[in-house]
Amino acid sequence: MDRVELNIPSNPIFERVVRASAAEVGSAFGFSEERIEDLKLAISEAVNNAIDHGNRGEAGKLVAVVFEIDGEKLEIRISDQGPGVERIDVTRRVVDEANLEAGELRGFGMYLISELVDDLEVSSSHRGTILTLRLYRREQP
Amino acid sequence: MDRVELNIPSNPIFERVVRASAAEVGSAFGFSEERIEDLKLAISEAVNNAIDHGNRGEAGKLVAVVFEIDGEKLEIRISDQGPGVERIDVTRRVVDEANLEAGELRGFGMYLISELVDDLEVSSSHRGTILTLRLYRREQP
Amino acid sequence: MSDIIRREEFGEVAILHVTTTSVDAISAAAIAAECQDMRPITVLDFSEVSFINSAGISALLKFVVSARKSGYKLFAMHVSPHHQKIFKMVEMSRFMPTIEERDLAEYRIAS
Amino acid sequence: MSDIIRREEFGEVAILHVTTTSVDAISAAAIAAECQDMRPITVLDFSEVSFINSAGISALLKFVVSARKSGYKLFAMHVSPHHQKIFKMVEMSRFMPTIEERDLAEYRIAS
Numbered sequence: 273m274d275r276v277e278l279n280i281p282s283n284p285i286f287e288r289v290v291r292a293s294a295a296e297v298g299s300a301f302g303f304s305e306e307r308i309e310d311l312k313l314a315i316s317e318a319v320n321n322a323i324d325h326g327n328r329g330e331a332g333k334l335v336a337v338v339f340e341i342d343g344e345k346l347e348i349r350i351s352d353q354g355p356g357v358e359r360i361d362v363t364r365r366v367v368d369e370a371n372l373e374a375g376e377l378r379g380f381g382m383y384l385i386s387e388l389v390d391d392l393e394v395s396s397s398h399r400g401t402i403l404t405l406r407l408y409r410r411e412q413p
Numbered sequence: 414m415d416r417v418e419l420n421i422p423s424n425p426i427f428e429r430v431v432r433a434s435a436a437e438v439g440s441a442f443g444f445s446e447e448r449i450e451d452l453k454l455a456i457s458e459a460v461n462n463a464i465d466h467g468n469r470g471e472a473g474k475l476v477a478v479v480f481e482i483d484g485e486k487l488e489i490r491i492s493d494q495g496p497g498v499e500r501i502d503v504t505r506r507v508v509d510e511a512n513l514e515a516g517e518l519r520g521f522g523m524y525l526i527s528e529l530v531d532d533l534e535v536s537s538s539h540r541g542t543i544l545t546l547r548l549y550r551r552e553q554p
Numbered sequence: 555m556s557d558i559i560r561r562e563e564f565g566e567v568a569i570l571h572v573t574t575t576s577v578d579a580i581s582a583a584a585i586a587a588e589c590q591d592m593r594p595i596t597v598l599d600f601s602e603v604s605f606i607n608s609a610g611i612s613a614l615l616k617f618v619v620s621a622r623k624s625g626y627k628l629f630a631m632h633v634s635p636h637h638q639k640i641f642k643m644v645e646m647s648r649f650m651p652t653i654e655e656r657d658l659a660e661y662r663i664a665s
Numbered sequence: 666m667s668d669i670i671r672r673e674e675f676g677e678v679a680i681l682h683v684t685t686t687s688v689d690a691i692s693a694a695a696i697a698a699e700c701q702d703m704r705p706i707t708v709l710d711f712s713e714v715s716f717i718n719s720a721g722i723s724a725l726l727k728f729v730v731s732a733r734k735s736g737y738k739l740f741a742m743h744v745s746p747h748h749q750k751i752f753k754m755v756e757m758s759r760f761m762p763t764i765e766e767r768d769l770a771e772y773r774i775a776s
């Protein structure tokens with residue numbers, strides 16, 4: 273089992289560091305270009321949420337990202353130091369006329385994550401929120 | 414002061430993760446393309462040494478990399494969990510006929526690091542070796 | 555003038571070439587700012603873009619809203635297969651369909 | 666056959682196109698293996714290479730050693746300005762000078 277750990281301050285510029293690391297971890301795991309893009313996007317969304325909603329952009333609060341390669345499984349845990357959240361909505365969310373009229377232009381992140389990974393788990397307490405993403409190596413078609 | 418921390422197992426495939434992170438940290442710091450390349454190379458050499466010479470490739474031993482952005486200074490510390498080393502030679506080392514004849518095709522890493530960073534410090538004990546690299550933001554020409 | 559968008563205009567058409575590789579939380583504001591100044595046919599060119607996340611999509615939706623308000627047409631050009639997939643997932647493609655270089659050429663000639 | 670090097674040969678000349686972006690500890694062995702099979706004029710093409718470290722340089726030096734043993738000529742092509750700087754630092758450029766596409770073309774015609 274190989275583990276890569278990364279801690280960043282709550283500044284979105286450092287989300288790019290996590291994303292670049294994710295690409296290399298995905299490549300080391302043997303992912304195709306397309307799945308590496310899926311992985312980068314899912315992790316980008318999770319890290320931006322940890323920064324914005326979890327740590328409320330307080331630079332002193334960290335976002336911790338752990339990549340674990342375990343046989344056929346790649347597990348990524350993204351944790352923040354926020355106050356925690358009751359529940360997170362991961363239902364399908366698409367652009368529609370009503371949202372555009374209302375100027376509601378956000379809210380796609382969790383839905384995208386849930387579509388892009390094989391398995392998504394959310395655990396939250398008063399000490400913060402942890403998103404666990406799991407992706408499996410697939411048989412070549 | 415912003416700090417990014419990264420821990421990897423002693424497997425050279427994960428040096429690529431550190432290198433990709435370094436590129437994004439350098440970019441966030443405002444470095445030019447050329448200095449980002451210098452930074453990537455210096456860190457790559459330091460991490461490969463920590464893996465090979467420090468941790469002797471024992472995957473269970475970690476390499477820790479800390480990036481600190483402090484005003485005009487970017488400081489990077491690369492530490493291993495090896496037995497430590499008496500001294501490390503950073504004198505100029507170039508390809509020459511004698512080395513080629515003798516098949517001595519290595520030994521450029523430390524010299525390259527010392528050329529590519531503004532300041533290099535080595536500290537070593539029985540608990541491991543720490544390389545500290547410092548680079549400063551330069552005035553635009 | 556943003557250095558994240560390079561503009562090209564002819565007649566009714568504006569092509570906005572996105573020159574950053576990463577349409578994300580960092581570049582979103584500078585990109586969204588350009589939606590203040592659209593033409594009846596506005597095309598976003600993604601040929602240099604390698605990454606778009608939901609912060610970026612929010613910025614692009616400002617163009618959608620602005621186009622709808624003005625009755626303008628909005629297109630996307632040179633969208634990578636991966637980003638086409640993502641745009642489909644969130645049905646962005648309904649509001650910002652892709653246009654081919656050659657179809658755009660017709661507008662160029664017409665103008 | 667390595668999938669890290671794509672070979673092209675004509676007459677006395679072999680062009681070895683390095684197809685990995687990263688000439689590092691991971692790709693070094695596969696690259697070095699190709700030095701077993703050089704031609705009197707061997708050219709390493711770095712056009713797709715964006716990174717070379719000292720583990721990569723050690724692999725390239727195997728070509729230098731092999732060329733010297735056989736009395737062959739070794740050149741580098743499409744070396745980025747950054748890598749030219751690094752090759753100068755370690756005086757690699759003395760043993761693997763860069764060659765221009767157009768000078769190589771003369772060998773092509775001659776053969």
Ligand SMILES: Nc1ncnc2c1ncn2[C@@H]1O[C@H](COP(=O)(O)OP(=O)(O)O)[C@@H](O)[C@H]1O
Pocket residue numbers: 317321322325326327352354356357360361378379380381382383401608
């Ligand atoms: N790490 C987190 N901590 C607290 N709340 C979160 C976290 N991640 C997501 N959420 C909640 O889930 C909601 C949906 O997130 P998302 O789909 O990414 O949309 P957006 O970030 O655009 O609001 C957020 O608005 C927030 O309330």
Ligand SMILES: Nc1ncnc2c1ncn2[C@@H]1O[C@H](COP(=O)(O)OP(=O)(O)O)[C@@H](O)[C@H]1O
Pocket residue numbers: 458462463466467468493495497498501502519520521522523524542719
């Ligand atoms: N992290 C480290 N721990 C122990 N020894 C080291 C470390 N880094 C460098 N060294 C020593 O310094 C020497 C020179 O390193 P370098 O110039 O990178 O060349 P090379 O790695 O090719 O031998 C190494 O051979 C090793 O003895």
